Amino acid sequence: MTRKQRRSVLIGMCLTVLGLSVGLVLYSLEDSIVFFYSPSDLVAKNIQPGERIRLGGLIEEGSIKRGESMTVQFSVTDTAKTIQVRYTGVLPDLFSEGQGVVTEGALDSDGFFIAENVLAKHDENYMPPEVAAALKKQGAWKGNEAADKPY
Amino acid sequence: MISEIGHFALILGLGVALAQTILPIWGAQCGNLALMRIGTSAAQAQFVLILIAFIALTVAYVTSDFSLLNVFQNSHSAKPMLYKISGVWGNHEGSLLLWVLILALFGGAVAVFGRNLPPDLKANVLGVQGSISVAFLLFMIMTSNPFLRLDPAPFEGRGLNPILQDPALSFHPPFLYGGYVGFSIAFSFAVAALITGRIDPAWARWVRPWTLMAWMSLTIGIAMGSWWAYYELGWGGWWFWDPVENASFMPWLSGTALLHSALVMEKRDALKIWTILLAILTFSLSLMGTFLVRSGVLTSVHAFATDPERGLYILGILVIFSGGALALFASRAQVLRQGGIFAPMSREGALVLNNLLITTACAAVFIGTLYPLALEAVTGDKISVGPPFFNATFGPLMVPLLLAVPFGPFLAWKRGDILGVAQRLSVAAVVTALVVIAAYSISGRGPWMAPLGLGLGIWVIFGALSEIAFRVKMFRASWEEVFRRLRSLPRSAFGATFAHLGIGVMVLGVVGTTTWQNEKILEVKPGEIVNFSGYDLRFDGVAPAQGPNYREQIGMLIVTRGGEEITRLQPSKRLYDAPKTATTEAGIYAAWAGDLYVVLGDELKEGAYTIRFYFNPLVRLIWIGTLIMFFGGFLSLSDRRLRVGAPKRARVAQTAAAPAE
Numbered sequence: 001m002t003r004k005q006r007r008s009v010l011i012g013m014c015l016t017v018l019g020l021s022v023g024l025v026l027y028s029l030e031d032s033i034v035f036f037y038s039p040s041d042l043v044a045k046n047i048q049p050g051e052r053i054r055l056g057g058l059i060e061e062g063s064i065k066r067g068e069s070m071t072v073q074f075s076v077t078d079t080a081k082t083i084q085v086r087y088t089g090v091l092p093d094l095f096s097e098g099q100g101v102v103t104e105g106a107l108d109s110d111g112f113f114i115a116e117n118v119l120a121k122h123d124e125n126y127m128p129p130e131v132a133a134a135l136k137k138q139g140a141w142k143g144n145e146a147a148d149k150p151y
Numbered sequence: 152m153i154s155e156i157g158h159f160a161l162i163l164g165l166g167v168a169l170a171q172t173i174l175p176i177w178g179a180q181c182g183n184l185a186l187m188r189i190g191t192s193a194a195q196a197q198f199v200l201i202l203i204a205f206i207a208l209t210v211a212y213v214t215s216d217f218s219l220l221n222v223f224q225n226s227h228s229a230k231p232m233l234y235k236i237s238g239v240w241g242n243h244e245g246s247l248l249l250w251v252l253i254l255a256l257f258g259g260a261v262a263v264f265g266r267n268l269p270p271d272l273k274a275n276v277l278g279v280q281g282s283i284s285v286a287f288l289l290f291m292i293m294t295s296n297p298f299l300r301l302d303p304a305p306f307e308g309r310g311l312n313p314i315l316q317d318p319a320l321s322f323h324p325p326f327l328y329g330g331y332v333g334f335s336i337a338f339s340f341a342v343a344a345l346i347t348g349r350i351d352p353a354w355a356r357w358v359r360p361w362t363l364m365a366w367m368s369l370t371i372g373i374a375m376g377s378w379w380a381y382y383e384l385g386w387g388g389w390w391f392w393d394p395v396e397n398a399s400f401m402p403w404l405s406g407t408a409l410l411h412s413a414l415v416m417e418k419r420d421a422l423k424i425w426t427i428l429l430a431i432l433t434f435s436l437s438l439m440g441t442f443l444v445r446s447g448v449l450t451s452v453h454a455f456a457t458d459p460e461r462g463l464y465i466l467g468i469l470v471i472f473s474g475g476a477l478a479l480f481a482s483r484a485q486v487l488r489q490g491g492i493f494a495p496m497s498r499e500g501a502l503v504l505n506n507l508l509i510t511t512a513c514a515a516v517f518i519g520t521l522y523p524l525a526l527e528a529v530t531g532d533k534i535s536v537g538p539p540f541f542n543a544t545f546g547p548l549m550v551p552l553l554l555a556v557p558f559g560p561f562l563a564w565k566r567g568d569i570l571g572v573a574q575r576l577s578v579a580a581v582v583t584a585l586v587v588i589a590a591y592s593i594s595g596r597g598p599w600m601a602p603l604g605l606g607l608g609i610w611v612i613f614g615a616l617s618e619i620a621f622r623v624k625m626f627r628a629s630w631e632e633v634f635r636r637l638r639s640l641p642r643s644a645f646g647a648t649f650a651h652l653g654i655g656v657m658v659l660g661v662v663g664t665t666t667w668q669n670e671k672i673l674e675v676k677p678g679e680i681v682n683f684s685g686y687d688l689r690f691d692g693v694a695p696a697q698g699p700n701y702r703e704q705i706g707m708l709i710v711t712r713g714g715e716e717i718t719r720l721q722p723s724k725r726l727y728d729a730p731k732t733a734t735t736e737a738g739i740y741a742a743w744a745g746d747l748y749v750v751l752g753d754e755l756k757e758g759a760y761t762i763r764f765y766f767n768p769l770v771r772l773i774w775i776g777t778l779i780m781f782f783g784g785f786l787s788l789s790d791r792r793l794r795v796g797a798p799k800r801a802r803v804a805q806t807a808a809a810p811a812e
Contacts, residue, residue: 009495014507021511021548025518028543029536036533054535070674070752070761089672090752090763093724093733 034104039081042107049107055083055115056102064097076101076113087115154219157207158298161248164200164255165288167193171258171281175274179347187270190277191262197284198252198259205239205252208297212239218304221245221297227310229700229728237321238311243445243461244297246324250441251287253325253332257361258284261336268357275343276336283335286468294461313701313727313734317383323375327399330369331437334406336361338434341427342476345483355417355426360788362413362430366406367784373399374777385722385735385750387670387765389773392541397520398440404513405433408506415502419564421491422499424484425506431480435473436513442469443520497567501559508552515544553607553658556651557614561621575621579613594667604662611655615648646787650780657776663745663769670766672752676759684766686747687711688720692758693751701727703736706751706760710740722751722762746770 036054037045047053055076063075071088085103095101095118103115171193178186208221212235217223225242226235234241240249258280265273291297340358344350376399381389390396409429415422442465493499519536527533557579561572586609590602620626622644623636669684677692691707703725710717720738727734740747745768752761 003492006492006495010500010503013495013504017507017511021515021544024544024547025515028540029518029522032537032539032543034535034537036535054533066755070672070755090750090761093735 036102038078039076039083040078042083042113043081047107049109052104052106054102054104055085055113056100057083059095059097059099059101061097076103083113084111085113085115087118089118091118153207153210154216154298154300157204157211158296160200160203160207161288161296161298162292164197164204164251165285165292167197167200168281168284168288171197172278172285174278175281176278176346179271179274179278182271184270187274190274190281193281194255194258194262194277197281198255201248201252201255204298205248208245208248209236209239212236215308216304217306217308218301219297220299220301223301223305223308225311226308227700227728228307230311230316231699233318233321234311234316237315240324241311241315244291244295246328247287247291247295247445248297249324250328250332251284251291253328254280254284254287254335257333257336261339261361265357271347272340272343272349272354275346276339279339279342280335283339283472286471290461290464290468294464310700310727310730312730313725313732314383316727317379319375319379320383323372323379325372326368326375327372330365330367330372330399330406331402331440333361333365333368334402334430334434334437336365337409337430338472338476341430342479344427344487345476345479348483348486350423350427350487352417352420355413358430359410359413359417362406362409363784363788366403366410367781367788369399369403369406370777370781370784373403374774374781378774381770382737382739383734385737385763387668387737387748387750387763387767389664389770392519392538394520395444397516398443401513401516401520402433402436402440404509404516405429405436408509408513409433411502411505411509415499419491419493419499421493422503422506423487427484427487428480429506429510431473431476435469435476436517438465438469438472442466491565493564494566496562496569498559498562498564500567501555501562504555505552505559508548508555512545512548512552515548516541519544550607553611553654556611556654557617560615560618560647560651576614576617579610579617582613583610598666601662601666604666605659608655608658608662611658612652613655615651615655619645619648642790643787646783646785646790649783649786651783653776653779653781653783655776656772656779660769660772660774660776663772664767667745667768668765671764673762673764674755674759675762676757681762681764683764684747685712686717688749688764690760690762693754693760696723698725701725704751706738706749706762708738708749708762710747720747720749722749724751741771743771744768 034052034054036056037047039055039057042053042055057076057078060075060077060082063073065073067073070090071086072091073084073086075082076085077083085105087103087105102119103113104117104119105113105115108114171190174186174193175188175190178184178189208219210216211219211222212226213232215222215226215228215235217226221242221244225245226238230238238245240246258277261273261280262277265276268276337358340354340361344354373396376396377389380386380391380396409426412422412426412429416426442462445461445465491499519540523534523536557576558569558572561567561575562569583606587602587606590605594601619640622640623633625633628636671683673681675681675690677690679690681688681690687710689709689711691709693704693706696703696705703723705721705723708720708722710720718740720740722738723736725734725736726732735750738749738751745766748765748767750763750765752763754760
């Protein structure tokens with residue numbers, strides 16, 4: 001093979017791999033992106049039942065109800081709007097009323113949010129940034145600036 | 152008093168680093184040997200100073216000196232000693248100090264062991280290394296000083312996040328940083344080569360041991376992180392494609408590519424420009440990892456600092472170093488003479504394919520990790536890119552790579568004989584086929600991917616073994632001959648074999664646990680027996696217990712198989728005193744076939760609990776595989792020919808124009 005042919009084989013190989021992977025990336029981005037919404041967004045954007053999303057906000061005080069065999073119902077709020085969430089399974093350690101929470105799942109036809117995943121983080125002061133931003137938008141962010149300030 | 156010494160040493164270290172940046176590079180420009188030599192002593196002095204600062208902070212933690220703001224915020228007098236020490240780097244300021252300490256350690260090591268480097272190259276390397284120190288020391292002193300005092304001193308500290316109080320996680324950051332920061336040496340060498348405009352196989356020989364060391368450290372660091380996530384988070388998984396995990400995985404991928412391309416450069420004087428670019432990119436990805444983790448732009452346990460000012464500063468460092476190096480690369484790369492040509496089907500060709508697939512996979516991870524950030528900045532939409540994306544992009548790229556791995560070491564340099572190689576791999580191919588067929592017949596109607604995936608792992612393992620077997624003439628010569636050949640093989644040959652073997656073992660674990668994992672969530676009453684994955688688990692209720700700095704509820708499960716007691720599992724829920732935090736401890740029974748993994752959930756009515764059961768087949772092989780890879784790296788590193796201070800051979804002496812010191 002001449003030098004030129006070698007080079008074209010090499011370049012051809014690179015382009016094939018790159019082309020294939022660009023295709024893969026675009027194809028899978030289409031399918032696996034999950035949008036994050038606050039309860040207000042959820043109402044305003046008229047999200048259809050069955051669309052997979054993340055819903056985040058505060059767990060409303062007094063809203064946690066345990067049903068039959070591991071089913072839990074609670075309300076996620078950003079103080080302006082509230083969405084009822086149902087979840088079956090093991091809740092994270094820091095799941096409690098008044099805490100920030102992010103749930104992943106979809107709305108059902110009755111307006112309930114059926115969560116497949118409930119994420120709460122590992123620190124009692126921790127607020128997921130998405131939730132903090134959503135609360136700030138509603139003017140409900142009290143925050144923990146006081147706790148973070150150096151003395 | 153000790154803290155003041157530490158603080159002072161830190162500031163003095165900044166001054167020394169500044170001198171280390173300017174004087175040697177200036178000396179190299181005007182050919183002044185005395186100025187160039189300053190780099191060597193400055194790098195050592197800088198290490199000693201940072202070490203003093205680090206020891207001072209450690210003393211403050213060990214003695215629980217809460218007059219330091221940093222100690223007050225992150226420690227507690229009732230914490231076990233191990234976590235008092237690991238608490239030093241369990242926070243933003245302290246972990247930066249560790250970062251800089253390792254940076255200075257690597258710089259000092261180059262100064263000491265790089266005696267046979269040409270003086271101008273060494274001066275430039277230490278200068279660039281010094282400039283990285285300057286940036287990070289300035290950052291620390293301006294925004295994240297660990298030696299700030301509190302007056303009056305509080306009586307008790309706030310404590311370390313309990314989830315970080317774990318032996319594996321204590322050593323996770325030092326190893327991870329050893330990797331991140333170790334790649335800075337490759338970066339400094341790359342920039343120095345661009346400045347001097349001279350690059351040759353000797354360059355690759357100097358860079359490779361440092362890169363290998365960093366790679367080994369990062370491998371162990373990532374494995375420890377994954378091991379910790381597996382048993383501490385209680386989610387039953389070992390890798391979540393979390394942005395923070397990706398942040399450490401990207402430098403690992405590009406570092407792996409760098410190791411392979413530097414090999415081509417060392418042996419064949421080819422792929423120079425690409426190797427330099429990879430060296431720059433690898434360290435840039437390390438810096439980006441630091442930025443992602445430290446700036447708080449991501450949702451993660453690692454986000455200590457949510458102060459945007461700090462994030463901006465690290466972003467600034469990233470832009471200056473990566474941008475500067477890439478600009479230098481763009482303007483100087485054509486100066487580097489391109490050498491050694493090769494046929495597409497050759498060892499070089501195989502290594503190019505390796506680089507192509509690994510860097511593309513790295514790019515896919517990069518896109519998945521940063522796309523949400525970019526989209527939020529542009530449109531304000533908040534999205535998350537989950538595991539499905541990574542599995543769909545990363546997975547398919549790994550298949551051809553793993554298929555090709557056994558071919559690489561068999562191919563000759565320059566022009567390879569693919570048919571001959573295929574012949575030599577026939578045994579491995581037969582074994583692979585048998586395993587795939589056996590797995591099909593055992594797994595029955597399970598996922599069709601699983602047997603093929605296992606076959607891929609077996610193919611890589613037996614491919615690696617075939618190479619050694621062929622080189623020692625196993626089964627073709629007398630046993631004495633085989634042993635003689637085995638002894639005379641260079642250690643680096645075994646290094647590559649073990650590294651590839653480790654990948655194969657790991658693939659077995661990954662495939663086994665992702666395709667055959669069994670998960671069940673049940674409501675269990677005391678006395679109830681649960682049949683799960685061939686085990687019978689009897690739940691005997693929950694008992695309270697008291698630990699050194701926590702209270703816990705321990706669930707008791709007796710595991711039997713065929714009426715015989717195998718083990719008792721004690722999954723628990725802990726409540727730590729300071730800070731008040733709950734954690735979950737999984738109960739794990741490890742067997743060769745797989746792990747039985749039990750997590751205690753919430754209490755329901757009448758003493759019943761939600762319990763989550765997992766069976767993770769072959770999961771141990773993932774970490775055993777990484778240990779084998781680490782061992783391979785170690786063998787390679789201990790090879791006489793690769794040793795950092797090894798005497799140069801004749802060919803190297805010719806290409807290095809300047810006399811050695």
